[in-house]
Amino acid sequence: MENIRIQDDLYNFVNGETLEKLVIPDDKPTAGGFQELANGVEKIMMDEFEAMTESKAYPNEYLQRACELYAIAKDADKKAKDGIAPALKNLAVLKEIKTVEDFTRVYKALTLKGIPTPFKTFVETDMKNTKRHLVYIQGAGVILPDASYYKPEMAAQKEQILGIWANVAAAVMAYTDLSAEDQQKYVADALAFDAILGGLVKTQEEWSKYIEMYNPTDTDKVANMLSTVDFPAILQDLFGKVPETIVVTEPRYFGEFAKVFNAENLELYKHWAYVTGLLGDCTYLSEELRELGGAYGRAIMGVAKMQSIEKFAYNLASGKYSDPVGIYYGEKYFGEEAKKDITEIVYQIIDTYKTRIMTNDILGESSKEKAILKLSKMGVKMGYPDKPRAIYDQLVFNPEDSLYDIMGTLYEIKTLDMLSKLDKPTEPENWAMPGHMVNACYDPFVNDITFPAAILQAPFYSFKQTRSENLGGIGGVIGHEISHAFDSNGAKCDENGNINDWWTEDDFKRFDAKVQKMIEQFDGIELPWGKVNGAFIVSENMADNGGMSVTLDIMSKTEGVSYEEYFKNWARVWCQKAKPEFLQLLLSVDVHGPCVLRANMPPRNFPEWYETFGVKETDKMYIAPEKRIVIW
Numbered sequence: 001m002e003n004i005r006i007q008d009d010l011y012n013f014v015n016g017e018t019l020e021k022l023v024i025p026d027d028k029p030t031a032g033g034f035q036e037l038a039n040g041v042e043k044i045m046m047d048e049f050e051a052m053t054e055s056k057a058y059p060n061e062y063l064q065r066a067c068e069l070y071a072i073a074k075d076a077d078k079k080a081k082d083g084i085a086p087a088l089k090n091l092a093v094l095k096e097i098k099t100v101e102d103f104t105r106v107y108k109a110l111t112l113k114g115i116p117t118p119f120k121t122f123v124e125t126d127m128k129n130t131k132r133h134l135v136y137i138q139g140a141g142v143i144l145p146d147a148s149y150y151k152p153e154m155a156a157q158k159e160q161i162l163g164i165w166a167n168v169a170a171a172v173m174a175y176t177d178l179s180a181e182d183q184q185k186y187v188a189d190a191l192a193f194d195a196i197l198g199g200l201v202k203t204q205e206e207w208s209k210y211i212e213m214y215n216p217t218d219t220d221k222v223a224n225m226l227s228t229v230d231f232p233a234i235l236q237d238l239f240g241k242v243p244e245t246i247v248v249t250e251p252r253y254f255g256e257f258a259k260v261f262n263a264e265n266l267e268l269y270k271h272w273a274y275v276t277g278l279l280g281d282c283t284y285l286s287e288e289l290r291e292l293g294g295a296y297g298r299a300i301m302g303v304a305k306m307q308s309i310e311k312f313a314y315n316l317a318s319g320k321y322s323d324p325v326g327i328y329y330g331e332k333y334f335g336e337e338a339k340k341d342i343t344e345i346v347y348q349i350i351d352t353y354k355t356r357i358m359t360n361d362i363l364g365e366s367s368k369e370k371a372i373l374k375l376s377k378m379g380v381k382m383g384y385p386d387k388p389r390a391i392y393d394q395l396v397f398n399p400e401d402s403l404y405d406i407m408g409t410l411y412e413i414k415t416l417d418m419l420s421k422l423d424k425p426t427e428p429e430n431w432a433m434p435g436h437m438v439n440a441c442y443d444p445f446v447n448d449i450t451f452p453a454a455i456l457q458a459p460f461y462s463f464k465q466t467r468s469e470n471l472g473g474i475g476g477v478i479g480h481e482i483s484h485a486f487d488s489n490g491a492k493c494d495e496n497g498n499i500n501d502w503w504t505e506d507d508f509k510r511f512d513a514k515v516q517k518m519i520e521q522f523d524g525i526e527l528p529w530g531k532v533n534g535a536f537i538v539s540e541n542m543a544d545n546g547g548m549s550v551t552l553d554i555m556s557k558t559e560g561v562s563y564e565e566y567f568k569n570w571a572r573v574w575c576q577k578a579k580p581e582f583l584q585l586l587l588s589v590d591v592h593g594p595c596v597l598r599a600n601m602p603p604r605n606f607p608e609w610y611e612t613f614g615v616k617e618t619d620k621m622y623i624a625p626e627k628r629i630v631i632w
């Protein structure tokens, strides 16, 4: 791009030409960057699935099952023959609910069948003692992309989106055995019940403060909150006993639960469960219904066409058998040599954090020591796991069944397995992401980072790239993930991942001052598709900033590096073209900032940016020194 200067807009300077050429595929909301890599992996693995299915030569029984599921999911004729019947049969359990007592009685069946309930009961790691599990309860999901759409300022968008949903729901309901009048009533009731939920369940912004989920409460007290159901009986059904403690993730919602779910609202609930359940089920029914039911999701993301049946089938099968598929991908397409090199970079980054934290002005002396301990004990998962977790041995199905019933069987096996974990120790050796996923994460409750094989490729990382490019690419992402150990949430989890206040009040004060400054740096930035909420995305922006400071430190100690290459590749990995609907949606539901800001905001906090490109006060990517923030 001739007319864009790097000093004004690093992102478009680097990506302008690519962005002009990029075409967003009909079946996706974005193109470029992460999506490009994901498409590549999808293509490779679809060819693999095809070849395995063709030759009937499977590397192991897990892949055999995955391929069998793939074949069933792409058999349009069989799915058409099965029609909507399997879903209606599954939903029939709702008819048994005539009283709130009936609801208690069938709660377990609803849970195992995946039919929406006003609250979910599940087993998760005890955040305060991460070696064991506890029972958690959580409110229901809403029809809108996020509960924040129920706020008054979102009224116009809410009306528009719910209008789309109601049309889609009506079209799908026409396939049921209900009268036209009932169909209409069900949809109207579903919307009415959703509005009740929407005013009480948490928004994504609230979920992002995930430590606030942890409210362990005596079961007696929880039973009082859930007074309109027999909660102890539900627990007895699910676990064969009544556990003493329940973690209440949404106190506001459960504080008002009796107003949400009661004899008066029972019909509303049943109709909401029926319609939202059926819409979700469409994915596994005939192609006609997959198209119809998916229309709502596509509309809110700005996607024109549904995925081809082959892609759909592959994504379904590789999702259900993700550990084995990820291992296969990793073993074949990710070399040991790359793993060794990248692991070295990781430890270099961890060591650099250690020295930076020692001289940093946020943490006091005692907290610094604990921070070093946390870094020393941090687990590093690179590429793919050695073996799939045990559950995969159980994931068998009858190939004669309908796709819908097979998915139901697999769902039930996984749900029962999850419930059975209550009195078993946690398994920190499990991977949070499979090898074929283009993503990375830090798990605060394990204190480890996971980098699947699929993200360890260019432009993030490559042998063919220079050290500077790799540091600006994967280095920045590694630094980002590690810094989550030291953000507002990470500050409350210790080296074993247990909730444990290891920061002093003064530490928090100094840190929060930086958080405030970071919120201000982003808040209210106007983009063509909407305004940025600085508080919502602050943790991710802090992490990007950390990723850049730690890798620039390594750059300064490495010979023969190029800052130009570093910054350019930093921007390259964020290259993304997206549908405006999707970008708008992300502003409300994604804790990460828009790609253009992730590329363009962090550099301006660092002197290397100004020195490398001679950035001056008159340039757009200049900010005054007193506004610059360096956290770690």
Ligand SMILES: [Zn+2]
Residues within 6 Å of the ligand: 480, 481, 484, 540, 543
């Ligand atoms: Zn992050």
